[in-house]
Amino acid sequence: MITPEEGAYAFETLVRHDRAYSGYIPILGAPWLADLVRRSPWGEMFASTGQRSRGPSKFRMELLSLPQDEWAGRLRRLLVEQASVILRRTIDADRSFIEYGLDSLGMLEMRTHVETETGIRLTPKVIATNNTARALAQYLADTLAEEQAAAPAAS
Structure with missing residues (x-):
């Protein structure tokens, strides 16, 4: 009342x-x-x-179990799948995200998902520089390889 x-x-x-x-x-x-x-x-x-757990994601654990030369391909599939979900159509790994009309909000959504899955921080500048799924996947694979190489040295 x-x-x-x-x-x-x-x-x-x-x-x-x-x-x-x-x-x-x-x-x-x-x-x-x-x-x-x-x-x-x-x-x-x-x-x-609010229910996300700390530590490596299932995807990252799966990725680390693969041989290092397969990382870029698996990351490329993740990026293509995520961009396809956002754009609601299939995309080519060699075409720019901007050519498909992926705007800043879509880029933010993709970036957040990829960061969550890989544990690698992506800045807007990194995505602008590596603006195709293939280039961004290679960047992520290289970054992950650097992290893995530095990990034994840190412990």
């Missing part, structure tokens, strides 16, 4: 706008709102981000 003051304020706010449909629902302490968020795809997306 709302107080008369809340009702008057809500009424003034609703009649101030020229909308075909309007409504007022107090949301504080509303269990249905938490259920709606929990069951919606939007809510699932945010719930899954």
